[in-house]
Amino acid sequence: MITTSEQQVPLAKRIRAHIELADPITWISPAMMCICGAIASSAQAGGFEWASGRQWGLAMLGALMIGPLGTGFSQSINDYYDREIDAINDPSRPIPAGLVSLAGARMNWIILGAGSFLISLLFGNPLITTLAVLGIIISVIYSVPPIKLKKNYWLGPPAVGIGYVSISWIAGHLIFAPVTWQSVTVACFNGGLTAGLLLLNDIKSVEGDRQHGLQSLAVAIGVQKTLIVAYGVINGFEALLMVLAILWGSYWVAAFILFALVAPIYSQVKLYQEPNHKNFMRYLIASNPFVALIQLVSAFLVGGYFG
Numbered sequence: 376m377i378t379t380s381e382q383q384v385p386l387a388k389r390i391r392a393h394i395e396l397a398d399p400i401t402w403i404s405p406a407m408m409c410i411c412g413a414i415a416s417s418a419q420a421g422g423f424e425w426a427s428g429r430q431w432g433l434a435m436l437g438a439l440m441i442g443p444l445g446t447g448f449s450q451s452i453n454d455y456y457d458r459e460i461d462a463i464n465d466p467s468r469p470i471p472a473g474l475v476s477l478a479g480a481r482m483n484w485i486i487l488g489a490g491s492f493l494i495s496l497l498f499g500n501p502l503i504t505t506l507a508v509l510g511i512i513i514s515v516i517y518s519v520p521p522i523k524l525k526k527n528y529w530l531g532p533p534a535v536g537i538g539y540v541s542i543s544w545i546a547g548h549l550i551f552a553p554v555t556w557q558s559v560t561v562a563c564f565n566g567g568l569t570a571g572l573l574l575l576n577d578i579k580s581v582e583g584d585r586q587h588g589l590q591s592l593a594v595a596i597g598v599q600k601t602l603i604v605a606y607g608v609i610n611g612f613e614a615l616l617m618v619l620a621i622l623w624g625s626y627w628v629a630a631f632i633l634f635a636l637v638a639p640i641y642s643q644v645k646l647y648q649e650p651n652h653k654n655f656m657r658y659l660i661a662s663n664p665f666v667a668l669i670q671l672v673s674a675f676l677v678g679g680y681f682g
Contacts, residue, residue: 384474392474396454396483397447405543406442407667408565410434411674412547412558418679419552430551436494437550440507441543444491449514449538451484453525456518463586464579488514498550506546513538528577528592536570544674561619561673564612568666571608575658577601578650598650606643609662610636616673625681628672635665 384392413434416422424430454461454470455477462471469475475483488511495507516522517534525531544562548554577584577591578598584591593601613636620629639662646654675681 388474389479392469392472393479393483396451396469396475396480397443397487398450398454399443399447401450402442402446404569404667405446405539406438408540408543408562408670409437409441409547411565411670412544412549412562413437413551414671414674415544415555415558415561415677416548416550416552418677419555422552422678433498433550434547436497437503437547440491440494441510441546444487444494445507445510445514445543446539448484448487448491448511449517451480451487452514453518455480455484456520456523460584464584500549503546503549506542506549510538510542513542525591528574528595531591532570532573533566535573536566536568539566540569540670541566555677558677561616561677564615564619565670565673568609568612568616568669571605571612572663572666574601574608575605578655579652599647602643602647602650606647609666613669616669620673620676623676625676628676628681631672632669635669638662638665 413423413430417424423434454468458468458470458477461468466472470477470480491507491511492504495504498504513524513534517524517531517538524534541562544565545554545559548558548562574592577593578601581591581593581598585594592604596604613632617629617632617636620626620632639658642654642658642661646658
């Protein structure tokens with residue numbers, strides 16, 4: 376059992392630890408998805424306008440709701456309930472390192488969740504508030520026993536894809552205009568793409584997961600088979616986005632997605648042959664920039680910028 380006290384931790388270090396508990400690096404993708412949803416609304420009357428400072432302000436408010444607050448909540452509550460696993464996989468995290476007490480961690484995620492909900496009310500759209508609450512609920516059932524979706528490799532990654540990407544995208548669209556089926560479709564495909572990345576991410580923590588009975592895919596079927604499944608999901612959803620681009624007559628977008636599919640193949644093969652940390656990082660460096668660009672380009676595609 377991990378017990379921590381913040382009494383002996385200097386204030387500045389404690390503040391940094393509370394920020395780290397919310398894991399700022401994870402805010403980037405959901406916040407970007409909110410902006411992508413805004414861009415996707417541009418094709419509609421009243422949709423996002425690049426030249427409007429007010430609309431940029433609304434987009435940034437949405438990114439704050441989704442990123443630092445909503446995603447920060449999910450990371451903070453996940454760290455709280457995964458503190459025993461983190462003590463093995465990543466003992467430098469704030470709770471196992473003794474930088475944040477358990478009471479302090481609870482206060483951290485309560486404030487972040489409440490902040491996300493309160494900001495959602497400012498948009499005056501019940502659907503946005505519903506999405507914010509749904510994101511909070513998904514975060515809770517993903518991390519908190521007895522449900523703890525992350526213990527199920529068929530439910531955990533899709534939950535993250537929906538919560539971090541699809542909901543973020545749709546909320547960003549709704550800030551400016553009613554959501555369209557095209558935008559929802561692309562949001563869901565991008566959510567599926569993220570789920571594939573989460574399957575891949577499981578190989579990093581396989582040892583701690585195994586010791587604590589966390590049934591990740593890597594624990595259930597092994598690292599190399601997990602890589603095959605993850606590659607199939609990632610490449611499959613990229614291919615679906617490419618098909619959409621072709622059907623919508625955006626052939627240059629389709630050509631770019633095809634290139635993004637092909638470019639990481641060498642690093643995929645190397646990681647499969649030698650599933651070590653070095654090759655894992657090489658694959659991430661080779662693939663993640665393309666994933667981010669595909670998501671951004673798909674937003675411009677829905678927003679009508681390519682035809």
